[in-house]
Amino acid sequence: MDPLGLVPVETILDAASLVDSVVSMANEPSWANAGFLAWDVAGTLIPYVPGAWVAKGGKYASKLKKAEEVGEASADSVKVVGKSEKTAGKGAKEAEQEAGQQAEKKTEQASEGAVKDTAETGVDKVKNEGEGAVQNSSADKNNGVIAVDPQGNAMPLKPGQKIEGRPDGKMWQVKDKDGNPTGDRYDGLGHPKQSDPKAQAPHAHRVGSDGQPIKDEVGNPHLPANPPKEKD
Amino acid sequence: MECFICSKAIGCGYLCEQHARELKDMLENKIGVIETPDWRHHCLICGEHKNRIIIEYPSAGYFCDEDICEEWRKWLEHKDKTP
Known part of the structure; x- marks a missing residue:
């Protein structure tokens, strides 16, 4: 796909994650979102440091599915x-x-x-x-x-x-x-x-x-x- | 329709006879009255709190004086019509 590494995949992910963090912080101010935002800013500015997307990926992938399971598991x-x-x-x-x-x-x-x-x-x-x-x-x-x-x-x-x-x-x-x-x-x-x-x-x-x-x-x-x- | 307190099925209205009577008694005896109701105490049936006397029924929530009186009136009328 990209053997020479010409496509700046990490930079694109860093930028996307930064946008996501800004939106999350604006919609839902919390210490957790502030931490993600700070991480993303650092990840975008400092070369070779990945953004918060490395932590957020798993979170978003499993969130909805697990919420469904909790609803189903509830009793009376x-x-x-x-x-x-x-x-x-x-x-x-x-x-x-x-x-x-x-x-x-x-x-x-x-x-x-x-x-x-x-x-x-x-x-x-x-x-x-x-x-x-x-x-x-x-x-x-x-x-x-x-x-x-x-x-x-x-x-x-x-x-x-x-x-x-x-x-x-x-x-x-x-x-x-x-x-x-x-x-x-x-x-x-x-x-x-x-x-x-x-x-x-x-x-x-x-x-x-x-x-x-x-x-x-x-x-x-x-x-x-x-x-x-x-x-x- | 079901009673808002005990979920008993009723033909019309939102309170069964027993709970309409109980709330009316609470209203008359000033039991469970919220002294300064605000939006957090809005009535379960009509959703209002302004210009209302709000009673808290512990296992259900809040009911206003207008709805309590109306529900009780319905039961009284029902009794009058019953031969």
Whole structure:
């Protein structure tokens, strides 16, 4: 194909990865994305240093597939699938993808013979009745967990937060350590009296770091979510 | 249609008789009232929170006074029509 190495494949990948990192950072500011961006800038400027695409490739390849598997694996209540990075600002679907990535990490741990128990992951128990809150542990004070409902909707929970709602998981919300709603919520039956079709349909609400609801591209706070599963 | 609290199948409306009555009682006795409702407390049925009294039902979520009264009225009317 290119025995003389005339095609600057790495440089092209570096540039593409840099663009991806800039977009990711703009859409979803986080320390992880900031790290990728810094890596890509260095990779683009310094010869022979590869960009963050070497780390991102595997991540993107497995993300959607794993998210699907987590949704399918969910049982009758909201489940915790793994630790989360900060994912504020994401929609439920994106959080689900993130959950898939976390589940992948957990699988990797299992294959290495290092399955973490609930105490080590910082999770005591999260039940749909909302009795269990995400607990802090000395090793995991900044990270929370991702809870996945029977529909496959995933929600990142910070330490101290818990989920309250219907036992069948058709409606639930996130509460903080003081019992106040964070604004993160799943309305699986929609709001049937609303005229807005997005509000009538099953939807989710996510709250931004400013405490205000995250809105979609047309300014609607009713974000898409998986509908409740019908009983067999 | 199903009850928004217990998912019991109902002919019309969004609350079964038992839960419509329970919420009406909570409203009358000021149990579970959200003192300063904001968008996080919007009603599960109508999605509104402004100019409403919002009641929190712990295992389900938030319901507004207008919907609670309407649902209860439906059950009362249903009883009146039942021979």
